[in-house]
Amino acid sequence: MAGVAGPAAVLEVEGLCVELSIGGKPVRALNNISLTVRAGETLGLVGESGSGKSLTALAVAGLLPDNAKVIAGSIRLMGEPILGKSEAELRALRARSIALIFQNPTTYLNPLLTVGKQIAEIFDVNPRLLAADGERLSHRKCRQRAWRAAINYLRLVHIPDPERVARQYPFELSGGMQQRAVIAMALIRRPHLVIADEITTALDVTVQAQILRLLLELRQSTGMTLLLITHDMGIVAQLADNVAVMYSGSLVERSDVASLFKAARHPYSQALLEAVPTIHDGRTILRAIPGGIPSLTNPPPGCRFHPRCLRAVDECSRLKPEPISLGPSHSVACHLYQAGQPA
Amino acid sequence: MSEPPVIAVDGVTKHFPVRGGLFAAKAGSIKAVDGVGFDIQPGRTFGLVGESGCGKSTLAMLLVKLLEPTAGRISLDGESISDLKGRALKEFRRRVQLVFQDPYGSLDPRQRMLSALIEPLATLGLAASRADAVKKADEAFELVGLDAEILKRLPHELSGGQRQRVVIARALALAPRLMILDEPTSSVDVSVQAQILSLLERLKQSRGLTYLLISHNLVVVRYMSDVVAVMYLGKIVEMARSSALFAAPQHPYSVALISAIPVPDPESRKLAALARGDVPSPVNTPSGCRYHPRCPYAEGICRESEPALTEVRSGHFAACHFPGLATL
Amino acid sequence: MAGLIVFLSILVVGAVASHLIAGSVVRGVEFAAKLAPPDVHYWFGTDDYGRDLFSMVLLAANLDLMAALSIVAAAIVIGVLLGAVAGFVKRLDQPLMRVTDVFLSIPSLVLAMAIASVLGRSIANLSIALVFVWWPIYCRLMRGQVLSEKEKPYVKALTTLGVGRLRMIFRHIIPNAIFPVVARAAADVGLILITMAALSYIGFGPGPYVPEWGSLIAAGQAYIFQAPWLVVFPGAAIFLTSLSLNLVGDWARDAFDPRLRS
Numbered sequence: 001m002a003g004v005a006g007p008a009a010v011l012e013v014e015g016l017c018v019e020l021s022i023g024g025k026p027v028r029a030l031n032n033i034s035l036t037v038r039a040g041e042t043l044g045l046v047g048e049s050g051s052g053k054s055l056t057a058l059a060v061a062g063l064l065p066d067n068a069k070v071i072a073g074s075i076r077l078m079g080e081p082i083l084g085k086s087e088a089e090l091r092a093l094r095a096r097s098i099a100l101i102f103q104n105p106t107t108y109l110n111p112l113l114t115v116g117k118q119i120a121e122i123f124d125v126n127p128r129l130l131a132a133d134g135e136r137l138s139h140r141k142c143r144q145r146a147w148r149a150a151i152n153y154l155r156l157v158h159i160p161d162p163e164r165v166a167r168q169y170p171f172e173l174s175g176g177m178q179q180r181a182v183i184a185m186a187l188i189r190r191p192h193l194v195i196a197d198e199i200t201t202a203l204d205v206t207v208q209a210q211i212l213r214l215l216l217e218l219r220q221s222t223g224m225t226l227l228l229i230t231h232d233m234g235i236v237a238q239l240a241d242n243v244a245v246m247y248s249g250s251l252v253e254r255s256d257v258a259s260l261f262k263a264a265r266h267p268y269s270q271a272l273l274e275a276v277p278t279i280h281d282g283r284t285i286l287r288a289i290p291g292g293i294p295s296l297t298n299p300p301p302g303c304r305f306h307p308r309c310l311r312a313v314d315e316c317s318r319l320k321p322e323p324i325s326l327g328p329s330h331s332v333a334c335h336l337y338q339a340g341q342p343a
Numbered sequence: 344m345s346e347p348p349v350i351a352v353d354g355v356t357k358h359f360p361v362r363g364g365l366f367a368a369k370a371g372s373i374k375a376v377d378g379v380g381f382d383i384q385p386g387r388t389f390g391l392v393g394e395s396g397c398g399k400s401t402l403a404m405l406l407v408k409l410l411e412p413t414a415g416r417i418s419l420d421g422e423s424i425s426d427l428k429g430r431a432l433k434e435f436r437r438r439v440q441l442v443f444q445d446p447y448g449s450l451d452p453r454q455r456m457l458s459a460l461i462e463p464l465a466t467l468g469l470a471a472s473r474a475d476a477v478k479k480a481d482e483a484f485e486l487v488g489l490d491a492e493i494l495k496r497l498p499h500e501l502s503g504g505q506r507q508r509v510v511i512a513r514a515l516a517l518a519p520r521l522m523i524l525d526e527p528t529s530s531v532d533v534s535v536q537a538q539i540l541s542l543l544e545r546l547k548q549s550r551g552l553t554y555l556l557i558s559h560n561l562v563v564v565r566y567m568s569d570v571v572a573v574m575y576l577g578k579i580v581e582m583a584r585s586s587a588l589f590a591a592p593q594h595p596y597s598v599a600l601i602s603a604i605p606v607p608d609p610e611s612r613k614l615a616a617l618a619r620g621d622v623p624s625p626v627n628t629p630s631g632c633r634y635h636p637r638c639p640y641a642e643g644i645c646r647e648s649e650p651a652l653t654e655v656r657s658g659h660f661a662a663c664h665f666p667g668l669a670t671l
Numbered sequence: 672m673a674g675l676i677v678f679l680s681i682l683v684v685g686a687v688a689s690h691l692i693a694g695s696v697v698r699g700v701e702f703a704a705k706l707a708p709p710d711v712h713y714w715f716g717t718d719d720y721g722r723d724l725f726s727m728v729l730l731a732a733n734l735d736l737m738a739a740l741s742i743v744a745a746a747i748v749i750g751v752l753l754g755a756v757a758g759f760v761k762r763l764d765q766p767l768m769r770v771t772d773v774f775l776s777i778p779s780l781v782l783a784m785a786i787a788s789v790l791g792r793s794i795a796n797l798s799i800a801l802v803f804v805w806w807p808i809y810c811r812l813m814r815g816q817v818l819s820e821k822e823k824p825y826v827k828a829l830t831t832l833g834v835g836r837l838r839m840i841f842r843h844i845i846p847n848a849i850f851p852v853v854a855r856a857a858a859d860v861g862l863i864l865i866t867m868a869a870l871s872y873i874g875f876g877p878g879p880y881v882p883e884w885g886s887l888i889a890a891g892q893a894y895i896f897q898a899p900w901l902v903v904f905p906g907a908a909i910f911l912t913s914l915s916l917n918l919v920g921d922w923a924r925d926a927f928d929p930r931l932r933s
Contacts, residue, residue, distance in 0.1 A: 048532040160620065174621040204394035205559060209603035209616040216614070231533055234605030238614045257609045275537040276607065277566045286566060288537035292502050407831045436833045448824035451843050463832035513832070 007039040009076075010193050010225045011060060016073035018052075018059060020296070026069075027296050029055055031250045033073070034323070037193065037242075042219065042226040044240030044257070046233065046272070050293045051246040053229045057195045060227070061098050062090035078192055095125070099186035103198040105178035109170040115181050116166025119150035122188050129188065153184040157214060176207035180214065187222065197229040215239060233273060237261060242329065245269045248294050248304040251323065255330040265332040267309045303335065311336060347421040348382035349521050349553045350406065350439075355379050355415030357401055361626060373625045375401040377577035378415070380652075383521065383570075388547065388554040390568030390585065392561060392600065394622050397574040399557045400444070403525050406555070407441045408432075420520070437467045440514035444526040446506035450498040457494040460484075460513050469517060483516035487542060504535035508542070515546065523555045528563055540566060561604055565589050573597045576625055576633040579652055583659035593661035595638045595669035602671055617669070632664065640668050676922070679915050683736060706898045716900040718891065724901065728908055731882040736912070738798050739863045743856050745798075746805035751845065751852060753806070754813025758821065758848075759840050768814070774807040780870070787875040794877045797870060801863060809852050816848035850924075857920030861913030868909050884909050 018030035030052045037043045047053040058064050060075055062082055075082040077097055085093065094100075102108060110118055123130050123146035130137065130145040137145070147166070154162035157180040170178055179199060186194055196215070200208040216239060218224060228239055236243055236257065243260045245253045245268065253266040264270045274287040291308040294300055300307050306316035315335045323333045356379075358372040376398040383389040393399045404410045406417060408424060417424050419439060427435050443449040450459055460480035461473070470476035484491060487508040498506060507527065514522055527543065528536040540563065547554060558564050564571060565585060572582040573596060581594040592598045599618035606613065618637045623629065629636050635645040644664050652662040661667075705721040707713055715724035757767040774782070783800040790796035820826065821844065829843060870876055871885030879890065884905040891901025 048534055176621050204622050205561070205603045206394060206599055206616070206618040207621060209599075209605075209614060209618075212605065212614055213616045232605065233607040237607045237609045238605040238612055240609075261607065261609050272533065273607065275534055277562055286537045286541055288541045289534040290538070292504055292535060293532060404827075409827055409830060433833050436831060441828075441831050443824055443828050445824055449828035451825050451829070451847065453846055454843075462829075462834065466833035466835065466838070510828075517832075 007041070008078075009036050010039050010041075010078060011035075011037040011227065012074075012076040013056070013060065014074045014076075016056070016059060016075060017071050018055060018064065019069045019071050020055075020065075021067040021069070022297055025297065028299075029068070029249050029296060030059070031320075032323075033246075033251050035244050035251065035254060037225055037227055039192075039225055040219075040223045041241045042228055042239055044236035044243045045227060045229045045246065046231065046236055046243060047246035048231055048293060050248055050296060052249040053246050054197055056246070057100070057197050057227065057229055060193075061094060061100055061195060063094075063100075095189065097192045099189065099191040099194045101179075101182050101186050101194070101196045101199050103201050105175065105182045106170065108182050109178060111170055114167055114169055115154070115173065116147060116150045119153060119166075119181070119185055119188065120146040122185060123149060126189060129190075149188075153188055154181065156187075157181070157184045157218075158210075159184075174207075175203050176210060179203065179211055183211075183214065183218075187218065187224070190222075191224075193225050193227060195227045195229070198231070200235070201230075201232075212239060233261075233276060245272070248299060249296070250304065250320075250333060252305065252334065253330075253332045254323070255332075259327075259330050265326060265330070265337060266334050267311050267336075268305050271308075303333075346385055349385050349420060350383045350555070351416075351418040351421075352382070352402075352406075353380045353416045353418075355402070355405060355412045355417060357398075357405055357410060358413045371626065374577050374628060375625055376405065376412075377628075379574075379577070379579055380415075381572055381579065381582060383553060383555060385553050386547075386551055387569045388556055388567050390564035390571040391555065391557045391574060392559065392564050392571060393574035394559055394600075396576065396622055396625050398577040398625070399574050400525060402574075403441055403523050403555075403557055406521075406523060407439055408435065433467050437469065437517045438520040439523070440517060440519040440521070441523040442510050442514050442525060442527060445530055446503070446510045447498060447530070449510055450506065452498055454497075455494070456496055456498075456501075456509055459509070460494070460516055463513065463517060467517060479516050480512075483512040486515055486546065487512045503531045504538065507531055507535075507539055511539075511542070511546075515550070518550075519552070521553045521555060523557065525557045526559070527556070528560065529558075536563075543567065561589075561600060573600065576623065576628055578633065578662065579660075580634065580663070581659075581661045582652070583656075587656070587659050591667075592669075592671065593655050593659065593666040594634075594663045595640055596634050597661075598669040598671055599637075632662075640665055676919055679912075679919055687733065706894065708898070709900055715904045716898065718887075718898075718901055719894060724887075724904055727882040727887060728884070728904055731884045731887060731905065732908060732912070734794060734882065735864055735867065735884055735909075738794055738867060739860050742798050742801045742805065742863050742867075743860050745802045747809055747852065747856050749802070750806040750809025751813045751849060754810040754852075755817050755840055755845055755848070757810065758814040758817025759836070759844065764814070767810070771807040771810050774803065775811070779804045779866070783866070783870055784873075784875055787870065792875065792878055794881060794883065797867060797876055800870075800875075801867060804866075805859065805863065809856065812852050812855060813848060816851060817844055820844050820848045854920060854924035857923045858917050860920070861916035864913050864916070865909060 013033055013035050016030055016033040017028070020027045020029045033056055035043065045053045045056065059070065060082070062085065070083055077093065082093070127137065127142055130142060130149060151162045151166050154165055159165050159177055159180050165173065165177065173181065200211050203211065212235060219226065230236060240257045242256050244251055245266065247268050253260070253264065253269045260269060261273065264273055271287070271289045275289055277286050289308055294304050302317045302319050303321050306312040309316065313335060321333045321335050323331045324337055325331045326337065355376060357376040358374050361371045361373060379402060381389070391399050391402070401410065405412050419435065424435055457480060460483060461476040464470040464476040464479055470479060480494065481491060484494065489505065489508050489512065493501065493505060501509065507530070524543065528539055531539060544567065546552060556564060556567050568585045570582070571585045571588045572579045573594065574580070575596050581588065581592065581597045588597065589601060592601055596618065602615040602617055617639060619639065620637050631647045632645040632650055635641040638645065650662045650664050652660050655661045655666045703721065705717060705719055707717045709716040713723050713725065715728060718724055753767055757764045783804050786800035786803055787797050790799060826839065826843065829839060868885030868888070871883050872889045876883050876886045887905040888902050891898065895902050
């Protein structure tokens with residue numbers, strides 16, 4: 001994807017390899033992950049448990065757990081390398097450029113502060129967001145503007161009666177409202193990249209639809225760049241421009257969303273699409289994928305998907321497939337394909 | 344239609360008192376299930392859909408007698424289940440089995456799988472001897488496609504998919520009349536969900552089972568069910584044959600539920616959020632039609648009077664003053 | 672951790688081996704060797720009656736450990752049974768808890784002293800007194816565990832599988848709920864040891880011809896400047912034993928939980 005003209009790349013991950021120390025032993029949790037997210041684009045990162053999608057997000061945000069080590073690769077945000085930065089630099093970077101939204105909003109919100117106060121607090125740390133350039137504000141004026149801004153942001157995420165909600169504590173809000181508040185908090189700093197990790201998994205279906213619509217709307221109004229992590233192919237189809245499919249720590253396929261759904265190449269991507277019966281076209285036959293997700297501590301040799309793959313060949317159990325480009329925006333890591341020639 | 348239904352639920356209500364104040368006086372009640380009625384025919388899958396707080400889990404517990412209804416009647420094969428004791432109760436337990444939502448939680452963490460399977464056979468008097476029980480356990484494991492080696496393990500040593508199969512095997516070993524499946528795929532990965540669903544379908548065909556499938560996942564319900572009922576805040580708001588319901592839902596809530604599912608087709612971007620606001624809690628149910636605060640079509644009458652579940656088309660029931668107004 | 676179990680085993684073995692040492696050493700008097708400092712012949716020295724302190728400390732080890740373990744065992748059995756009943760049978764919960772409250776509201780040493788003084792001076796009576804002090808703690812703990820365990824989904828699942836109440840309590844709930852009680856008990860053995868020694872020291876323990884670490888300290892106290900070894904060695908024994916028991920308790924807690932996975 002190098003050399004393609006268009007919007008600047010907000011996030012560039014190249015050959016990222018991360019090792020986890022589990023029970024004292026090193027485990028390869030991420031293997032040669034490369035992806036690019038351009039400004040204004042939504043990249044859907046799809047995978048099941050153990051795929052490494054959340055770990056990738058944490059790596060990008062510089063929030064890898066203590067037992068994780070990056071052993072190869074690079075991550076660049078707005079052209080600036082992330083790996084190798086100190087904790088203080090990372091914190092500043094996160095404050096300015098990246099916003100993270102996770103699955104469980106309750107763990108994100110301080111239960112002892114009202115929602116409005118928590119949002120207003122963000123302005124305390126970034127007073128420049130409240131004032132025009134050069135303007136100096138008194139402490140009281142700051143607080144007033146911060147509160148009003150907090151209410152405006154609550155309104156932006158379609159929280160009804162924002163003045164009242166701002167005075168409420170997180171436990172008084174439903175899951176959907178909490179998630180909206182977290183989204184509002186994420187957007188205030190106008191980050192370059194928003195990372196949303198399974199943000200609707202814990203919500204009811206009708207509330208999920210509201211949050212997804214909100215994301216669509218915000219995308220249009222703010223042009224935000226979104227790294228959307230999910231296991232739900234439906235969400236990907238509705239929101240993403242490009243898709244990256246992960247399996248057991250490796251990127252198995254990268255493509256624009258239309259090509260993936262029309263003509264997925266990797267057997268795992270295909271299987272994932274066929275594993276969910278679609279609701280709108282009659283009684284589909286469900287094609288189950290045999291076997292289970294491989295353990296990270298004792299993975300299958302070669303391509304990690306090969307024990308479950310119906311089209312596996314000899315090479316699959318011996319050699320790990322490298323990503324091959326099948327077109328300007330489509331790459332796949334599978335021995336069934338040759339470079340440039342779709343099988 | 345001469346056979347009696349396996350389960351007949353009639354006007355079943357379950358209220359939980361809410362206590363408050365200084366002396367824990369009764370301050371109100373949670374109407375978890377409020378006047379629910381339906382039949383399940385033998386060999387069919389009845390799907391019950393709803394979001395959190397709709398009462399579907401409470402209904403499941405009422406059907407297995409973990410809770411007793413505040414009002415109404417539940418009958419198994421034509422006979423009321425309300426006053427069962429001793430042997431009759433054990434016989435009932437054998438015939439109606441509930442596969443719980445969280446397979447990990449529903450296994451004793453200290454019990455090995457063989458013991459977990461054998462125990463109910465012993466307590467319900469279904470095995471002549473231990474050897475007989477072990478044989479039945481082996482058979483059940485085979486039916487669900489689990490390796491006999493798993494019998495020696497503890498719950499935390501199994502994957503989510505394996506645990507789900509174990510609890511299904513445990514229920515199957517009793518040769519029940521009705522199997523209630525409460526969110527059978529919520530705790531497993533997508534790639535494993537399909538396996539579990541296929542397994543359940545196969546078992547239904549080969550053993551002539553009857554299922555009550557409870558799920559918030561409409562895709563799963565549609566795939567498996569013959570008849571579907573949509574629940575909202577303790578009431579059934581729509582009930583019809585599966586194909587009819589998904590083709591032409593009559594209640595605005597059903598329409599909202601169905602259109603809320605993100606379609607895995609990028610060419611067809613029609614994600615609709617038709618239900619306004621949040622899923623309410625059953626403590627303060629709205630007046631009139633319970634769905635009216637969220638309904639884009641609500642009128643005055645919806646705030647004042649609660650619509651009854653009426654047959655709006657042949658075999659298709661909806662509880663709405665304006666059925667068919669909302670469309671997909 | 673393994674090292675501490677080893678230490679404890681040595682202690683126990685030593686205590687058992689002390690049976691081989693003539694018990695008569697306690698009654699033997701040898702004024703010629705009285706208050707002798709530790710040397711090759713008398714490893715721990717002698718007391719004012721000329722008795723070999725080493726033998727007495729070992730004999731006392733046997734006594735103290737056996738007593739402490741029996742106390743804990745008895746307290747667990749009583750506490751767990753009553754706690755499980757209180758947690759499982761709603762009607763009996765309040766009455767049982769009130770009884771427990773009565774015992775818990777009296778300071779432990781006072782309660783022990785009261786009971787011991789009624790029953791008379793002996794190691795057995797002291798042990799009984801301490802059981803009275805300790806069982807309410809385990810009862811409370813067990814009850815709380817049973818209450819929370821009762822609500823778990825597997826209990827509901829087992830009910831639908833025909834498991835009756837009695838079987839549920841004994842085969843499922845108690846084994847799962849008992850764990851914190853056992854962990855606490857393992858740590859308590861050390862505390863009980865110290866309490867016993869303390870009571871013995873103030874005079875509620877067995878008489879002068881029964882070797883017990885606490886009473887050894889009490890007896891040796893009078894000679895603390897002339898013959899400090901009389902206080903040091905029994906004191907060190909108490910300290911080391913209860914320390915190792917605490918560590919064993921920690922280890923047991925971590926090692927025996929089946930739910931702990933990698």
